[in-house]
Amino acid sequence: MISYDECVSEIQTLLAQSHAGGSIVPPESDLIDELGLASLDVMELIEALEDRFDVAFPINELGDVRTIADLAKRIQTLT
């Protein structure tokens, strides 16, 4: 299993490239309300994480993911 910190760091790096204008945002950032991701953007972020960690993340669980920390914890359990 990968560490929570490694997972958060990967999400932060991906978001810095796509939505945060290069800056690293804190783990408690809300993906939609604070970072402005659309639901499609969240799905694309998850696809990138699935490939990075070779896991399968069901999109039924999208509703449970609000923050970077939520996403990191869930991805971590899948590895």
Next chain:
Amino acid sequence: MSLLQKLDAARDFQDQLGQLGVNAIGATIDVTGSATEGKIEGKRVILAGTNNYLGLTFDPACIEAAAQAVRTHGTGTTGSRLANGTYAGHAALERELSVFLGTRSAIAFTTGYVANVGAISTLAGPGDVIMLDADSHASIYEGAKLSGAEIYRFRHNDPADLDKRLRRLGDRCARTLVIVESLYSMLGDVAPLDQFCEVVKRHGAFLLLDDAHSFGIMGETGRGLAEALGIEDEIDFVTGTFSKSLGSVGGFFASRKHDVAPLRSQIRAYMFTASSTPSVIASTRAALKRVAQGQALRSQLWRNCQRVHEGLTSLGFKLGAAPSPVIASLMDSPEHAATAWQVLLDAGVYVNLVVPPGAPKNLSLLRCSLSAAHTDEQVEQIIEGYAAVAQRLFDQPRAAATAYG
């Protein structure tokens, strides 16, 4: 947050679309009169955004069949298929579909949307897995969600990505339904169906093909993309619609490999909605006969597709895919797409305006759909309409930006 705040959010969204300067939610077609012409805002236009691929909405035999049925059987069945809503025509249509498609059985639904929601939500359930193409139609997403199965997406039209994701599922593949479409309705691109079949088979999963847009227009006899590729026996399940090449409304669910008929008593979207009106069933049956003998119509349709694709390419439009009955022009922004849509309408050509979030990958599109019924003159008028757009947007981009930006 109040329940009614959703209404405010919806109103805000409509206002944003309104700022594009056009009625982006959908123009009202006042009169049609033929498969290819109508009147919008009092102006005669060529209809090039109606999915009426074979032009059968005004086929004399289809109209006569519908007229006779409405006189004989009335305007509606006033009941669901399992109650009083199965007439001899409904059963005959299902038999004829089965014979045409070579399937073990076929179930007819009231719309194509309902066919997908009903079939998918019943085939898969809790504990199962649905793996769907990222660009799937809303009805596929809805059916998947309703099923209670775990849902995964794979990258659009990417068999290697599907392969990778099925590998991650391991032995759960035996409980996995993979869903792809044949021809995608927004960009007009065609699935690499033979490669998908190979991947699905190798992993021991099941494949459902939504053939809404290639049914009637691909394959020697119009049975769609799988017929054209010679792989119909490889497909586990197929769904389709009557509202494109068949020119009416309705949908179907069928299979060559499995008998789907027993699912009638399980599919809630079949059991608890009113059945199709007899006139719709009658025109669909007449249209199915025309499709089966429709080689000339299909040839004409594909000639029209080639001509418009060539014309738009030479005008400098960036197009979504190789020639197909859906020709999508990729526009730089929603504002440019809206300007272009209005220029086309002013030039007497109606196409579909597609802006985010309605289009895949946040694209803004002008979606033109062609018909076998478009005459050579109409095809040239469609291209001339796009020439007016090119002149407005490509030669004078600043003027367009000022008008709507």
